[in-house]
Amino acid sequence: MAKQFIYPFTFGDKSKSDLLGGKGANLAEMVQMGLPVPPGFTITTDACREYLTTGIVPAQLHDQIHVSLANLEKVVGKNFGDASNPLLVSVRSGAKHSMPGMMETVLNVGITPEVADAMAKSSGNEKFAWDSYRRFIDMFGRIVCDLPDETVHKIEGEYLKKTNVKVVAELSAVALKS
Numbered sequence: 001m002a003k004q005f006i007y008p009f010t011f012g013d014k015s016k017s018d019l020l021g022g023k024g025a026n027l028a029e030m031v032q033m034g035l036p037v038p039p040g041f042t043i044t045t046d047a048c049r050e051y052l053t054t055g056i057v058p059a060q061l062h063d064q065i066h067v068s069l070a071n072l073e074k075v076v077g078k079n080f081g082d083a084s085n086p087l088l089v090s091v092r093s094g095a096k097h098s099m100p101g102m103m104e105t106v107l108n109v110g111i112t113p114e115v116a117d118a119m120a121k122s123s124g125n126e127k128f129a130w131d132s133y134r135r136f137i138d139m140f141g142r143i144v145c146d147l148p149d150e151t152v153h154k155i156e157g158e159y160l161k162k163t164n165v166k167v168v169a170e171l172s173a174v175a176l177k178s
Contacts, residue, residue: 002060002063002064003046003058003060004044004064005043005044005046005047005058005060005061005064006041006042006043006044006047006061006064006065006067006068007019007020007024007028007041007042007044008039008040008041008042008068008071009024009027009028009031009037009039009040009041009042010028010031011028012024012025012028012029013025013028013029013032014026014028014029016028018045019044019045019046020042020044020045020094021042021044021045021094022094023042023092023094024042024044024094027040027042028042039072039075039076040072040089041068041071041072042094043061043065047061069087072087072089073087080110081110081112081115082115083112083114083115083117083118084118086110086111086115086118086119087110088107088108088109088110088111088115088132089109089110090105090106090107090108090109091105091106091109092104092105093105104139104143105139105143106136106139106140106143106144107132107135107136107139108132108133108135108136108139109136109140111132111133111136112133113133115133116129116130116132116133116177117129119132120173126173126177127172127173127176129173130173130176130177131168131171131176133176134168134176138152156168159175163175
């Protein structure tokens with residue numbers, strides 16, 4: 001039997017922080033209390049430990065992520081990567097104990113240019129959609145690809161100069177899209 005590396009938020013409570021990390025255990029506790037928590041799942045600290053020990057993502061984790069995403073799609077009625085009905089998720093890191101400022105989050109995982117374009121059309125807010133995509137690219141680059149902040153700031157600064165604006169918030173939808 002394969003080791004279970006993923007649990008839905010409906011599993012556990014705050015006593016499971018060794019397995020679920022602090023955030024995962026607290027989300028499970030909130031669900032147990034009946035608080036409104038969006039559906040989701042937690043990848044266990046065991047998966048992290050195995051990766052840190054071997055340098056390899058456990059093979060069964062890939063399958064468990066696919067199954068968990070499929071279950072999440074059914075629950076929320078949206079589909080990961082589907083521009084017409086996109087499921088966007090947040091990926092948050094966690095540990096047994098809180099470490100403010102040390103743990104990272106990547107928002108809007110699942111957004112693509114096609115999804116952003118569809119979001120712009122369905123929401124009627126093109127700037128919101130393309131800024132969401134920009135934020136995803138920024139977070140993914142810095143956190144997942146380990147781009148140095150200086151590199152990200154340099155690229156951003158050059159683009160702001162090219163578009164004649166001082167801050168990202170002033171970028172138009174057209175500028176964000178390009």
